[in-house]
Every structure is written in structure tokens, then in C-alpha cells.
Amino acid sequence: MRYVDEFRDGEVAQGIARAIAAEARPERRYNFMEFCGGHTHAISRYGVPDLLPENVRMIHGPGCPVCVLPIGRIDLAIRLALTHGVVLCTYADTLRVPASGGLSLMRARSRGGDIRMVYAVTDALKIARENPHKQVVFFAIGFETTTPPTAVAIRQACAEGLGNFSVLCCHVLTPPAIMSILESPEVRTLGSVPLDGFIGPAHVSTIIGSRPYAFFAEEYRKPVVIAGFEPLDVMQAILMLTRQVNAGRAEVENEFTRAVTPDGNAKAQALVAGVFELRRSFEWRGLGEVPYSALKIRAAYAEFDAEKRFELDYTPVSDNKACECGAILRGVKRPTDCKLFGTVCTPETPMGSCMVSSEGACAAHYTYGRHKESEAAR
Amino acid sequence: MSGTVKPGYARPLDLKHGRVEMSHGGGGRAMAQLIAELFTRHLGNEYLAQGNDGAVLPPAGGRLVVGTDCHVVSPLFFPGGDIGSLAVHGTVNDVAVMGAAPLYLTAGFILEEGFPLADLARIVGSMAEAANRAGVRLVAGDTKVVEQGKGDGLFITTTGVGALPAGLTLSGDLARPGDAVLISGTIGDHGMAIMSRRENLAFDAPILSDSAALNGLTAAMLATGAELRLMRDPTRGGLAATLNEIAHQSGVGIHLDEAAIPVKPEVEAACELLGLDPLNIANEGKLVAVCAESDAERLVAAMRAHPLGRAAARIGRVVEDGRHFVQMQTRFGGRRMVDWLAGEQLPRIC
């Protein structure tokens, strides 16, 4: 049997689905948030909600790196390309995120910006080596998983004396974002976001381990189950969360033992700590300013910090008023609550970041799940 | 030593180290030489030999189908083919899936100054071979050269003409609720062959493009006399785009069964690695057919009997749906939409 199929077996899924249905008590509701965009995508792509009983509901969380990038950050990247004339290297997903003035990196490219799509930071290093007379900037986004490769690239550039390479660092951290959600008035006091537990990230946890989540379980009494990105992992995690809720437990459990340990990857952590340090505060789309929630490049590597090299000032820009991405990223609203969903805002003409990345809640729902709405309406 | 040179001698094209020069598109002697020594040598036939501005063709006796296709694939050479064979297959298939027998092709070449003549010869040779195999003749062509940096090596546009049998009409708007949806083989091979080459992905077994001329297969399918509504070749945008087009054109919905859709394990693995969905990946040697439910089995059997349809399968059915949605029962047991892909996931794939 092929490796990927083992984790997508329909019969096993039906078995877990029956177990969840047997476990879930009809008199109560279960609301679980999957933090990660990878889980959001898997849930939508494999039709996981179809296998859940009506009273078990998944809420999409903010763990989509492209979605949480605020407009101001995209503006910085555009400014680098158009005003400073650098070669800006970026992942495909960020190209279409709407920025200020009707621009996006894609549109900036058609206005003459040298913006190149790369698959990895190593591609950007290569471009820098091949174009010694141009400034090459890597637009670094992502959670803890993508941070170690950026650290390696910066050290590599330093070792090679690659003076024309720098990084626009927008790496963010998972635990502070979960904390920000748990501290939000909707969860704490208003109760408008009922939250009974979290599915913890897969790849992020391979780096940071399962320990950082213990605080949420103990302090906020929310169970956390760390799960892989395969749909069966997600189903299993939902079953484990349901059991914890029924038993009145709030613990960190690890469904993804094939890759995640309590302490994570110490080597990667040390590497990251050597190159990056915490930012005092960072603006997230949807969550606003979150203290100590992102990384910046250490002074020792300042020459590879694009913000320093090009003396960039960050200016926050507010989102399109009608776009509900912010509320969706906090779990307060669903994509279909947005008036623009599916009409003005589609993956072809995204108005907000959640409609851009396939991990975004709006894009996932539009691409994989919108048959359900009109069925309900009919 | 000029005495030893024969009168009227012209130095032949240097097909080993030579490169395309601006004069090769200039309309002068250099261009005539390029055409004679490279294009005519490989592609020559009685129609090209007429040597006029246009080819005079015999009457075809019936309705004609014409299709045209531009090719900008990068890299020009990929596992399982090159831009030359692709330019023949792409257009032959456009004509063939309309139910017509492809007869003639024309080709336009846009060459970039500096392009190696050796590569050009290889590509034209591969075009000739592909055309021979498909049984079509290249009857007219044109070549232009653009300055270095203004093209990317080579672009080819081909136009194909085919003869449509009397009484046959296949069209994207003919799918009806209850009809069966068939595919002629594994999906995503061409796109992933290109991607794995571009991304330098090393797999145990290299992924080969499925680039092939489908007119033999379509002829075998038509010969069954099955009630065919339409055929399409799912190129750019993959199976997902083709099925959405059909659903919209016919004003119907389509329900797919993921478990029935053939995908090679290596293609699936590569898609997994790059975060892509095989449903969105281009094919260059596959066709989708919609036929009356009662003829589905017979048609699949005929497809499987042909070398290019060995993995043919019935993958879904047409349903009534005013929203024209394509939906899929996942192998996992859930149901989801299958949508057009937004944006450009894989540029320059064909």
C-alpha cells in the first residue's frame, strides 16, 4: 500500500466517525479549533465535516501564514521591489494578497517590479549568487516550520559574504497566537466563541515539541491534541478531544507521535535562537498587535536584515472594511458571514488574505465546501 | 585554395555549433537555407514542395474541424517529449476529440536569436516523427526570428485541420443528467513531468509526460458506435478545469468518485510533495468522454483495448444541478467541490 493512502483510508475513517458519533453526547455541542491552515485545508479537501455528527463543529484558526500577514507587511515588500529596485523573492501564495492602493505583489510585478516566485529560500540565495550586482531580498513568512531554513540561509549568506542578499523577516510564532485567541473577549468574557479544545499543529510541533501547549491546557482548561496533516490524523484528534471533554480532562495529547516529541527539535531551536530574537510586538491580520509573537534578525546578522539595510519603516494599514478576515481568523465569524464571500471576493479576485492561500478559511470553503451552503438554502 | 570550391557551392548550415541569427528570419538567402536544410529536410511532403505562399489541398468531402494551439513550454525538452512533439500532439488532439480525423497541420515558429541550431534540428525532427505517427501532414509554415532576450528560445504555434464524419456532432453542451463520465488513463503525468524537471525533484522512477496523439484512440472509440456526447482533452487546468467547462456548457452538475480516478503513484507522491492536486495538473495524452450510461461499459472496454487507453476508467456521472457544480466523493468518505484552480499554479506547462 502506498504511504499516503494509509492515512486516507475511507473504511478506517468510517470507523473513527462511528466512534466519534458514539462518544459525542447528544445534549451538548463540541467546538474545536484547528489552529493550522494545513489542517483547515485537509478538513475541507477530504470532506471531514461530512463524517462528523451535527453537534461536533470545527472552527478554523489563524494558522495560515499568508492570511495573518497584515497589509503593511505586503506594502513593505512592494516598496522594496518598486522603490528600492530589489529582486524580491517570495512564495507563490503571497503574490496575490491584496495590499494598499489596489496593489499586490503580482500587480507590482506587472508594473515593472522584479518579483520572483521561489519554492525555497535556497532559490533566493542562488538568485543572489547569480546576480551579484543586484540586491536580492527574500520575503520570509511562516510559522516555526519555515524559520530554520531562513536561519540556515542567513548563516550561509554570512559565511559566503553574500553582501547583496537580505531577508524581510515576517516569521511568526504559534503559542502567542493561541494565547491571543484565548485572551480575546469573545472567548473569555462574551462567550461568543465557544471553544472546547484545539487541534495542535503538525509540522510546527515537530520543531517546538508538545510542551509549549501545556500552559493552555492547564491555565485555560482547554484540551490540546497535536495531530498530523492527514485526514485520518484529524479524525483521530477529534475523537481524542471529544473524549477529553467528556471526561472533564484538559491535557496535551499527542496523536502525531510518529513525528512529534515533547521537546521538539533542539538543533533547529538552537539554530533559530542563534539568528533570530523576539520582536517586542508584531501586527497580525485579525489579531492586531500581539506581544512577543514574531521574530526579528539579531544584531549580529543586521547586514542581512532588509528592514535595516533599506531603512524601512512599518506603517499599519487597516483592512478593507467589508472584509471579515480578522473575525474569521479569530474564529468569531465564518467565511459565509462575509457579504463579499463568493460574489465580490473569489480566489480569482481576492479582497482579503483568507481568500488567497489554499490554507485560508475563505479559499478552502470556496474551493471545496461551497456546495453545502446552497444545499442548505435550497 | 578557392580553385577547389565548386561553383555554386554554399556552406551548409552548421547543425552542430551553429545558432539562429537574425538573418534566418530576414526573408533572404539565409532564411531560404534554414527552411531547405532544416525544415523541408525533416518535414517535406508534396504540399510543402508546392513552394507557394499557401498550400492547395484536395477536397475533403464534408465538414472540417480546425483547431489551433500555441506552445511555450519550458523546459523545451522534458522526460517523455519536447516542444516539437507536443506542438503536434496538442493540435492533433484538439481536432481528434471533436470526432474528426486530423489530416493537415500548419506550424509557426518564433525563434530567439542565438538558439542552437542543433536543438532546433532535434525539435523539428521530433515534430516530423510525431506527425508521421499521427498520420498528419505539415502543409504550411512560417518562421520569424526575434532579438536575443525577446523570446525564450523557441515558441511554436500549430493549426490542425481534420475531416468530420457525416452525421457526427460532439459538443461540450451535450452532456445530459444520467450520462457517464470516462477518462482514458492516469491524470497529471505531463504537468508533473515538467514540474519534476523544473524543481529538480529526484524520484526513483522519473515521471514521463503522457504527450501522445489521440486520434487512434478516438477512432477506436467512434468505431464502437457508442452514443458519445463529447470528448475533451484535459490539458491546462487538468481534469478539474475540463469538467467544470463541461458542467457550465451543458448546464449540468458532475459527481466524481475519487477512488475511480487513475493516478500514478509517482505522480501522486510528487503532487503531495509540492502541495498540488492531480486534478488540476495538465495532461497531453488523455481524454475525457461523456457518453450515454448504457454504452459506458462498452466504450471503456474499447478504450482499454487501445494502447493509449489501457488505464481507462469510468470516473463519475452527470447529474442535474442548476449551480453547475462538480463534486467528488473523496476516498476518505467525505464530499467536496472540485473547482477551477485560481491564478497560475504552473506557468508555461505547454
Ligand code: SF4
Ligand atoms: S470572503 Fe474575502 S472579503 Fe470576505 S472575509 Fe473572506 S477574504 Fe475577506
